Amino acid sequence: MHICLLEPLGIDSTILHELSQPLIDAGHSFVAAHDKSSNPDELIRRAQGADVIMIANNPLPGEVIRALPQLKLIAVAFTGIDHVDVSACRERGIAVSNCAGYSDTAVAELSVGLAIDVFRLVAAGHAAVHTGGNSTGMVGREIAGKTVGIVGTGHIGTQTGKLFAAFGAHVLGYARHENPQATAFGIQHVNLETLLEQSDIVSLHLPLNETTRKSFGEEHFARMKESAIFINCARGAIVDNDALAVALNTEQIAGAGIDVFDMEPPIPADYPLLSAKNTIFTPHVAYLTQEAMIRRAHIEFENVAAWLAGTPQNLCEI
Template sequence: MHIALLEPLGISAERVQELARPLMEAGHSFTSFDTKTTDPAELTRRAAGAEVVMIANNPLPAEVIRALPDLKMIAVAFTGIDHVALDVCRERGITVCNCAGYSDVAVAELTVGLAIDVLRQVAAGDAAVRGCGTNAGLTGREIAGKTVGIVGTGHIGTRAGRLFSAFGARVLGYARHENPEATAAGIEHVDLETLLHESDIVSLHLPLNDATRKSFDADKIAQMKPDAVFINCARGAIVGNDALAQALTEGRIAGAGIDVFDAEPPIDADYALLKAPNTIFTPHVAFLTEEAMARRAVIEFGNVSAWAAGTPENVCPL
């Protein structure tokens, strides 16, 4: 069996070879590439003859999958799989496995970090010092005593809720199905309308799919408190970002911390959110820590080994 890793995983080449060694010792061939590409022709060339393709968050479009007649399994070093042409995978019976859980800690920590940045005006404070300014106009707000709404109480949302709770916040949660882990963590499940009306901080932790795409729209944003802060470390396409920018500009919500956008960075200079006041941006780095990169590589190679052994793990429903 031939296995092709089409893009870097954020770990050293030596570590990649170390993780691939058991597969090669089992008789499989392995090829890896240390650069990213979105060119379908180049992706097809890299994956030629592979029964297993390994990727991270680089798109794997339909035309590439269709050009790989031997492909049977796609290992995704990411939690979301919306960047893979899943309809073709369904047609072909291709197994798709992800690395759910690898970045739970990283994303939850940045969620809280962005909330602190917005509430305490960290970026503005940094600019003031560098501009020989003072603390004038930089009175902040605390997390303690606030109500935090977690939209999506899966593993990441629950972990973020625990962190906010440790700061002394009351934590509300919304999910289609209540998560016992979240309830055990002290998160109070309520309906979405209640969460939006009562929360001082609203943090989004939903997957991107047909049901959630653009679901956090102008109507949802309008239900938030005027002094509320919105945090998105989930997926940009879940949010009506033009409506969010308008709400921020008009002062209908107080601020936002955004790690994800409608497209991957670099973001066009005309993107409406970039002009909105009281915002903190990071270029899709919530998952990107040394520890998370190490974890996901182990999980991804483990997924390939398990599939090759006939005992697949982390299989995604298509």
């Protein structure tokens, strides 16, 4: 089998060699790209003759998938697969695997970190020190004793709830199907309306699909407390971000910490959310830690090896 890694995985070349060598020793060929490309023609060139292609979060359009007649597996080093044209995969019977779980800790930690930043005015304090200011107007809030609402109690949502609970928060959860692990930990599942109305911090942890796209909007922000903040380290397209900007600028809610947008950064200067009040931004880095990059690379190569051995794992429903 010919295996092509179409983009870097953010790991040291020594680790990449260690992970790919068993495939080569088993008689498979392996090539790896050293940079990203969004050009379909270039991606097709790189993947010529591939039975298996490996990617991270670089978009993989249908025209690329349809141009690779030998392709049988797309191994994605990411949790979500919304950047892959799964309709083209269905047409061709191509399997898709993901690396669910690799970034649970990383995303959960940034979700809590953004909440702390908003509550304790960290960015504003940083700016004040650099501009000769002081603590005037810097009265923050504590997480301890607050109610945190986790929208989506999967692995990442549950891990986020655990971290908030460690700060002394009461944690509510909402999911279409309750996660027994979340319940066992002590996350109290309630309906979405109750969660929004009672929470001081609302943290979003849903996957992006056709059901969830733009599913969180004006009516949801209207139910939140005026003192509440909103955290999104999931997917930007789940949220009506124009409605979020309005809710922030009209002080319908008190603040937000946002890692994801309707597009990948860089974000256009006229994007309404960028000028919203009391909002902290990071450029889609929730998953991006040294530990998570190594973890996902191991999982992705394990997925490929398992598929080649006839015992596939982490296959996605498409």
